Amino acid sequence: MFELISSVSYFNLNSFILKVTIKEHELIAQEAARSVERYISEAIEARGTAHIILATGNSQLLFLKALRERSVSWEKVIIFHLDEYIGLEENHPSSFRHYLKENIIKHISPKEFYPINTEGKSLDKAIEYYTQLLVYHPVDIACIGIGENGHLAFNDPGVANFNDQKSVKVVSLDQHCRKQQYDEGWFDSIEAVPKKALTLTIPTIMSAQHISCFVPDERKANAVRNTLEGDIVEACPASVLRNHPSVNLYLDPPSAKLLKYQ
Numbered sequence: 001m002f003e004l005i006s007s008v009s010y011f012n013l014n015s016f017i018l019k020v021t022i023k024e025h026e027l028i029a030q031e032a033a034r035s036v037e038r039y040i041s042e043a044i045e046a047r048g049t050a051h052i053i054l055a056t057g058n059s060q061l062l063f064l065k066a067l068r069e070r071s072v073s074w075e076k077v078i079i080f081h082l083d084e085y086i087g088l089e090e091n092h093p094s095s096f097r098h099y100l101k102e103n104i105i106k107h108i109s110p111k112e113f114y115p116i117n118t119e120g121k122s123l124d125k126a127i128e129y130y131t132q133l134l135v136y137h138p139v140d141i142a143c144i145g146i147g148e149n150g151h152l153a154f155n156d157p158g159v160a161n162f163n164d165q166k167s168v169k170v171v172s173l174d175q176h177c178r179k180q181q182y183d184e185g186w187f188d189s190i191e192a193v194p195k196k197a198l199t200l201t202i203p204t205i206m207s208a209q210h211i212s213c214f215v216p217d218e219r220k221a222n223a224v225r226n227t228l229e230g231d232i233v234e235a236c237p238a239s240v241l242r243n244h245p246s247v248n249l250y251l252d253p254p255s256a257k258l259l260k261y262q
Contacts, residue, residue: 018228018241018242018244018247018249019247019248019249020228020249020250020251020256021248021249021250021251022251022252022253022256023250023252024252024253025062025216025217025252026062028214028216028250028251028252029062029063029065029066029214029250030066031250032063032066032067032143032212032214032248032250033063033066033067033069033070034070035212035248036052036067036070036141036143036212037067037070037071037072039140039141039209039210039212040052040072040073040077040140040141041072041073043140043141043209044073044076044077048076049076049077049078049111050076050077050078050140050141051077051078051080051137051138051139051140051141052077052078052079052080052139052140052141052142052143053079053080053081053082053139053141053142053143053144053200053205053208054079054080054081054082054100054104054143055081055082055143055144055145055153055214056081056082056083056096056099056100057099057145057184058184058185059145059214059215059216059217059220060103060143060145060214061103062216063143063214063250064103064104065103067104067143068103068104068107068108072108074108074109074110074111075109075110075111076111077110077111078110078111078112078113078114078137079100079105079110079112079113079114080114080130080133080134080137080139080200081096081097081100081115081116082096082144082153082154082199082200082205083096083116083153083154083197083198083199083200084096084097084115084116084117084197084198085194085196085197086123086170086194086196086197086198087194087196088194090115090117093186094181094186096115096116097115097116097117100113100115101113114130114133116130116168116198123170123198126198127166127168127169127170127198130167130168130198131166131167131168134167134168134200134204135167138207138209139204139207139208139209140208140209140210141208141209141210141211141212142205142208142210142211142212143212143214144205144211144212144213144214145213145214145215146213146215146220146223146224146227146238147177147180147220147223147238148176148177148180148219148220148222148223149174149176149177149180149223150223150226150227150235150236150237150238150239151177151237151238152202152205152237152238152240152241153199153200153205154171154173154177154197154198154199155171155199155201155202155237156171156173156174156176156177156237157174157234157235157236157237158174159171159172159174160202160234160237161201161202161234162202162203162234162240163203164201164202164203166201167200167201167203167204168198168199168200168201168204169198169199169201170196170197170198171196171197171198171199172195172196173193173194173195173196173197178190178193178195181193202237202240206240206243206244209246210246210247210248211241211244211246211247211248212247212248212250213238213241213247213248213249213250214250215249215250215251215255216250216251216252216254216255217252217254217255218254218255218257220255221254221255221256221257221258222258223236223238224251224255224256224258224259225258225259226238226239227239227241227242228242228249228259229259229260
């Protein structure tokens with residue numbers, strides 16, 4: 001249960017508070033960007049650099065635009081991302097490396113951008129390399145979304161593991177996830193959507209000091225309801241966010257439409 005206070009809801013869960021902001025899409029993009037800027041600044045002030053994860057997809061476009069326009073000390077920020085298809089070259093228009101370069105990296109000058117890249121190396125070596133990077137650069141802020149099937153990154157129902165021993169792993173994408181990628185216009189047919197990907201695991205995402213979760217659009221409404229009002233189960237991977245001590249969840253009215261309290 002939660003109480004709505006000036007478009008901000010507070011879910012009291014396990015003695016922690018999950019802050020939920022419900023406003024129009026452009027307004028939550030601006031608010032999320034301001035908040036992430038503040039967390040980045042705090043990390044830089046504390047340790048000299050900030051380590052952040054950025055999500056991809058149509059739902060993240062306004063947030064990334066707002067974030068790149070903030071007064072962030074990007075030269076002190078190291079950027080990671082959540083997942084990548086197996087079998088797509090870096091310059092493929094549907095690769096997440098390409099997406100991030102086009103939508104934020106080329107607009108800023110980060111200290112480092114570490115893409116998940118399997119070209120020229122085995123998957124095992126790619127996993128080992130990215131795992132070690134995350135060990136050396138513990139995540140301060142994870143900027144994520146929620147998939148239509150409740151996935152976090154490419155941790156779909158069926159492969160999500162709340163107690164995963166791996167930091168990065170190979171996963172098979174379920175049909176709902178692949179259909180979402182096709183429906184968003186990234187591929188000419190659902191057959192063209194890769195069936196496998198590399199993804200950060202649930203524990204890796206949950207290891208971030210703070211999570212900013214940006215989830216607009218009506219097509220996410222069922223996943224949002226299951227995340228906040230259903231059981232905390234791997235069948236809805238995003239429900240695990242309720243076990244994290246510091247999460248800001250940004251919804252617009254369409255994505256929040258199925259919630260009982262708003």
